Amino acid sequence: xIAEIALAMLWLAAALAVLQLVLGSYALTVRGAEFLxxxxxxxxxxxxLVAIAFAxxxxxxxxxxxxxxxxxANSHSLKPxxxxxxxxxxxxxxxxxxxxxxxxxxxxxVALLERRLNERTMVATLAGQAFVSLGFYAFMLFxxxxxxxxxxxxxxGNGLNPLLQDPGLAFHPPTLYIGYVxxxxxxxxxxxxxxxxxxxPAFARAMRPWVMGxxxxxxxxxxxxxxxxxxxxxxxxWWFWDPVENASLMPWLAATALLHSVSVLATxxxxxxxxVMLAVVAFSMSMVGTFLVRSGILTSxxxxxxxxxxxxxxxxxLAIYIGGALALFGLRASTVTExxxxxxxxxxxxxxxxxxxxxxxxxxxxxxxxxxxxxxxxDTKVSVGPPYFNPVSAIFVFPMLIIMAAGPLMRWRSDNGxxxxxxxxxxxxxxxxxxxxxxxxxxxxGILPLLGLVFAAGLAxxxxxxxxxxxxxxxxxxxxxxxxxxxxxxxxxxxxxSESAFNTEKLVASEFGQSHTVGPWTIELQGVKPIxxxxxxALEARLVARYGDSNVQTVLNPQSRMFASxxxxxxxxxxxxxxxxQLYAVLGEEGDDGRWQLRLWWKPxxxxxxxxxxxxxxxxxLALVGRTSRDRRRKDEPxxxxxxxxxxxxxxxxxxxxxx
Amino acid sequence: xxRGLILMVLAMLAAPLAAQDSLxxxxxxxxxxxxxxxxxxxxxxxxxxxxLTCQSQSIADSDAPMAGDMRHQVRTRIAEGExxxxxxxxLIERYxxxxxxxxxxxxxxxxxxxxxxxxxxxxALIARKRFGRARATGDKS
Amino acid sequence: MKHWAxxxxxxxxxxxxxxxxxxxxxxxxxTIASQMIGKPLPQFDLPQAVPxxxxxxxxxxxxxxxxxxxxxxxxxxPCIAEAPYLQQLADAGVEINGVAIRDRSPDVQQFLARNGNxxxxxxxxxVSKIQFDLGSSGVPETFVIDGQGMIRxxxxxxxxxxxxxxxxxxxxxxx
Numbered sequence: 016x017i018a019e020i021a022l023a024m025l026w027l028a029a030a031l032a033v034l035q036l037v038l039g040s041y042a043l044t045v046r047g048a049e050f051l052x053x054x055x056x057x058x059x060x061x062x063x064l065v066a067i068a069f070a071x072x073x074x075x076x077x078x079x080x081x082x083x084x085x086x087x088a089n090s091h092s093l094k095p096x097x098x099x100x101x102x103x104x105x106x107x108x109x110x111x112x113x114x115x116x117x118x119x120x121x122x123x124x125v126a127l128l129e130r131r132l133n134e135r136t137m138v139a140t141l142a143g144q145a146f147v148s149l150g151f152y153a154f155m156l157f158x159x160x161x162x163x164x165x166x167x168x169x170x171x172g173n174g175l176n177p178l179l180q181d182p183g184l185a186f187h188p189p190t191l192y193i194g195y196v197x198x199x200x201x202x203x204x205x206x207x208x209x210x211x212x213x214x215x216p217a218f219a220r221a222m223r224p225w226v227m228g229x230x231x232x233x234x235x236x237x238x239x240x241x242x243x244x245x246x247x248x249x250x251x252x253w254w255f256w257d258p259v260e261n262a263s264l265m266p267w268l269a270a271t272a273l274l275h276s277v278s279v280l281a282t283x284x285x286x287x288x289x290x291v292m293l294a295v296v297a298f299s300m301s302m303v304g305t306f307l308v309r310s311g312i313l314t315s316x317x318x319x320x321x322x323x324x325x326x327x328x329x330x331x332x333l334a335i336y337i338g339g340a341l342a343l344f345g346l347r348a349s350t351v352t353e354x355x356x357x358x359x360x361x362x363x364x365x366x367x368x369x370x371x372x373x374x375x376x377x378x379x380x381x382x383x384x385x386x387x388x389x390x391x392x393x394d395t396k397v398s399v400g401p402p403y404f405n406p407v408s409a410i411f412v413f414p415m416l417i418i419m420a421a422g423p424l425m426r427w428r429s430d431n432g433x434x435x436x437x438x439x440x441x442x443x444x445x446x447x448x449x450x451x452x453x454x455x456x457x458x459x460x461g462i463l464p465l466l467g468l469v470f471a472a473g474l475a476x477x478x479x480x481x482x483x484x485x486x487x488x489x490x491x492x493x494x495x496x497x498x499x500x501x502x503x504x505x506x507x508x509x510x511x512x513s514e515s516a517f518n519t520e521k522l523v524a525s526e527f528g529q530s531h532t533v534g535p536w537t538i539e540l541q542g543v544k545p546i547x548x549x550x551x552x553a554l555e556a557r558l559v560a561r562y563g564d565s566n567v568q569t570v571l572n573p574q575s576r577m578f579a580s581x582x583x584x585x586x587x588x589x590x591x592x593x594x595x596x597q598l599y600a601v602l603g604e605e606g607d608d609g610r611w612q613l614r615l616w617w618k619p620x621x622x623x624x625x626x627x628x629x630x631x632x633x634x635x636x637l638a639l640v641g642r643t644s645r646d647r648r649r650k651d652e653p654x655x656x657x658x659x660x661x662x663x664x665x666x667x668x669x670x671x672x673x674x675x
Numbered sequence: 676x677x678r679g680l681i682l683m684v685l686a687m688l689a690a691p692l693a694a695q696d697s698l699x700x701x702x703x704x705x706x707x708x709x710x711x712x713x714x715x716x717x718x719x720x721x722x723x724x725x726x727l728t729c730q731s732q733s734i735a736d737s738d739a740p741m742a743g744d745m746r747h748q749v750r751t752r753i754a755e756g757e758x759x760x761x762x763x764x765x766l767i768e769r770y771x772x773x774x775x776x777x778x779x780x781x782x783x784x785x786x787x788x789x790x791x792x793x794x795x796x797x798x799a800l801i802a803r804k805r806f807g808r809a810r811a812t813g814d815k816s
Numbered sequence: 817m818k819h820w821a822x823x824x825x826x827x828x829x830x831x832x833x834x835x836x837x838x839x840x841x842x843x844x845x846x847t848i849a850s851q852m853i854g855k856p857l858p859q860f861d862l863p864q865a866v867p868x869x870x871x872x873x874x875x876x877x878x879x880x881x882x883x884x885x886x887x888x889x890x891x892x893x894p895c896i897a898e899a900p901y902l903q904q905l906a907d908a909g910v911e912i913n914g915v916a917i918r919d920r921s922p923d924v925q926q927f928l929a930r931n932g933n934x935x936x937x938x939x940x941x942x943v944s945k946i947q948f949d950l951g952s953s954g955v956p957e958t959f960v961i962d963g964q965g966m967i968r969x970x971x972x973x974x975x976x977x978x979x980x981x982x983x984x985x986x987x988x989x990x991x
Contacts, residue, residue: 250736257731292825303832312839326840334833341826348822359806371798375791381832382790386778388835391844395783400733400776402723407791520718522705607699614705698918701943727848727953740918741953744944769951771851 018083018162021071028064029152031057032145039142054138055126062123069116076103082168085161091174093550101185102175108161117196118148132221133213140207150332177578177585183243191236195301197229202298205291209347214287219280224643226277230270231635237263238628249586249601251616256404258313261384262304269297272373275366285354299337358429365422372415376408416470420477438480446473460516467512475505492641500634507627513620524610534617537561551578556602573602597621703750704743717750720759723776850951850970857965858949862939865916866925872913872939880963882990884912889919890927892955898974899931906934914938915946917955962990
């Protein structure tokens with residue numbers, strides 16, 4: 016029964032989305048104005064219904080109802096509870112349901128909470144959201160029904176891929192997903208504002224919390240995904256520019272640019288068309304990512320058949336929504352009124368330059384990811400990987416870091432550079448010291464890691480400078496948010512650079528009782544014994560590690576696991592984290608001579624990558640909370656930055672707005 | 676995305692499970708070269724060579740037996756003093772550009788290398804136009 | 817912004833759409849074909865894999881007669897499937913030289929006893945070296961080598977009944 020009720024809820028929600036679109040569009044006409052108030056409640060109910068449908072899917076998975084095809088294909092009665100829940104979205108149909116659920120709920124929350132925006136723009140936004148949702152409702156109901164029954168029901172389910180049976184990974188995909196789909200709200204706001212020709216600070220302030228929220232989820236989702244790849248795949252790699260990884264990076268790059276330009280629009284009423292464009296691009300990148308991953312045109316493995324039907328469906332949705340939005344942009348962008356003017360050498364100017372550089376990186380990642388597809392059409396196979404992406408993106412990233420360091424210290428509208436140059440001397444000095452230290456103590460570590468460390472040092476100092484000479488207790492939360500997020504970038508960058516510069520690796524075939532050194536560590540293999548878990552068996556090694564001359568012994572237990580359903584082997588690396596790095600141990604196979612393969616790494620400062628990611632996310636949360644409460648306190652006043660007393664510089668009074 | 680992850684994961688696992696050969700790995704598949712400098716050269720090269728059977732990993736981080744055999748080739752040749760780029764060329768001669776994650780500049784791939792320059796020029800052009808004119812009009816008013 | 821620039825994003829999306837559509841309509845061929853076709857067989861000299869068949873070296877391919885070079889292994893399932901058709905080719909008078917990849921001699925002997933032995937010679941390659949020489953990326957694969965030691969054709973995957981006449985044709989062309 017549950018499956019049928021859930022399916023009915025889904026159909027009802029889809030029907031309400033139709034109503035939301037039709038009524039919303041009619042309400043925007045001259046004669047339909049009386050229907051304007053009806054649209055918000057519809058959006059709320061639609062959100063509730065689809066959320067119930069999703070909750071019921073989780074119930075089906077919790078009960079392991081094998082008469083439902085999706086449950087039988089992806090779950091197993093013996094699976095731990097959290098993986099039963101995670102099983103609900105760990106597959107195509109369930110994740111599509113999560114997609115429409117996030118869209119529906121986001122629409123519902125906007126309808127409930129957002130009161131500042133012009134009502135007509137609001138209704139246009141909700142109609143836009145319904146229009147986009149409808150495509151995905153149709154996709155699910157006509158080609159990927161998650162509630163399909165199976166008759167007769169099998170005695171047992173197929174289980175969830177063991178690599179996904181990991182607490183981190185159970186929640187990494189939905190986090191990322193909420194971020195992707197959360198961007199749909201920004202997209203709909205952009206459509207709504209283009210339709211009613213109402214692009215301005217109110218629109219930006221309405222959109223900002225949603226962009227920030229989605230961006231926080233994306234940041235945390237990508238950080239978690241990289242961490243998962245690092246420890247679960249057993250090779251210690253944290254980013255490989257794989258198409259799937261790139262698919263998650265592209266929306267983040269666009270959302271990061273959007274996050275900054277939306278602030279300029281909210282604060283300074285500038286960058287109007289550019290912000291609208293970025294809002295469209297950000298969600299477009301989410302959809303492109305979904306297409307790339309699900310159509311299988313890039314995940315190149317024989318064993319997993321391409322699903323051209325699904326791919327065609329999503330491609331059609333891309334054409335309708337992205338194509339439609341960009342066409343609307345083309346028609347309306349010229350009617351968007353010109354925004355406030357500013358000088359290139361100003362905080363807006365810095366934000367614009369970084370926006371452009373971010374979009375540049377986005378362009379490179381998109382092109383590099385798709386290029387093999389292009390050459391394939393000419394019967395040439397190429398691979399584009401880290402040796403391309405690392406240096407080429409660096410061309411954009413390093414200038415971006417400099418501007419990122421200087422931007423927050425600059426004045427709005429126009430900066431004369433005097434204060435800036437004295438402030439920037441400090442980070443420049445830090446960078447010089449870092450350079451000297453690395454060259455003297457580490458020697459030749461390669462140009463990119465060297466630049467990475469030097470820039471990280473400079474940026475770390477520069478990012479806390481906005482707090483200089485401020486009353487720290489009266490500094491608003493969003494300033495702290497910015498400082499922490501920017502500092503997070505420096506921290507993550509330092510981790511990335513260390514990872515490629517200072518790793519030491521040791522591959523050994525070890526007897527019991529034999530000791531090995533890797534970096535400052537001495538590690539002894541004491542034994543290997545079989546153990547059993549809930550739904551797996553494993554061989555577990557006992558390694559005893561000592562740091563330097565210390566006598567403190569720490570035990571590490573790397574495992575190689577065998578899961579029964581589906582039959583799969585995984586490596587569970589053992590990690591030992593110290594303030595200055597991480598020891599990473601993997602148990603390999605037993606050789607003919609009874610020696611065990613061990614892979615040992617000492618990775619100095621590598622955890623900084625994920626600490627940095629967490630800081631960026633935390634900074635986002637602070638900024639979101641700070642901004643939201645601020646916006647609530649003074650609804651109608653224009654915003655002014657405390658640091659941003661505009662300089663009365665006559666030279667810029669006639670300056671034209673960039674990129675709008 | 677979730678499905679993408681699953682695909683990626685399965686892709687990585689598929690190869691080692693499909694080939695159940697009984698021989699131990701090739702000598703230098705899981706063994707480092709004695710000379711740390713040579714090992715680093717080999718490692719840097721291996722990171723940029725694509726595993727033939729797993730298809731979305733470098734040979735430096737794959738458990739597939741063929742990736743192990745390829746690491747053996749790379750390490751042995753480096754130990755014999757061969758230049759890493761010569762080894763790359765040797766593999767490209769046999770498998771095409773696909774085997775290297777570092778695209779070579781060819782008639783087919785030059786746009787990849789032109790793209791960053793074009794993007795930067797385009798950005799500079801826009802900035803110059805906008806802000807250049809901005810200053811000019813600003814001075815007049 | 818200039819008027820044409822406003823339409824630039826849509827134009828770029830058009831390009832993106834075209835790329836995606838081509839990718840869907842003509843899904844990429846995932847096999848990695850050897851680039852060695854038309855080039856001479858590289859130098860190799862492999863030890864004997866089983867006692868009752870001689871070892872295999874490059875010199876065995878330069879006696880003027882086209883031959884097949886079949887890469888196989890006892891652990892490879894499709895190799896069992898193609899065994900009868902390799903036998904058919906051998907019965908038609910084709911000389912087939914095999915290379916057992918990453919295999920143990922007893923396992924190969926057992927495999928041949930169970931599935932037939934169409935090979936004139938069998939070399940043993942414990943480190944897949946011959947595969948890298950040939951540009952082969954999997955097992956089984958079959959190469960047509962002409963009488964001068966030139967690689968003329970690569971067949972990826974197991975040989976099925978419908979491939980037998982085609983391979984015979986390729987051998988004829990290699991005369």
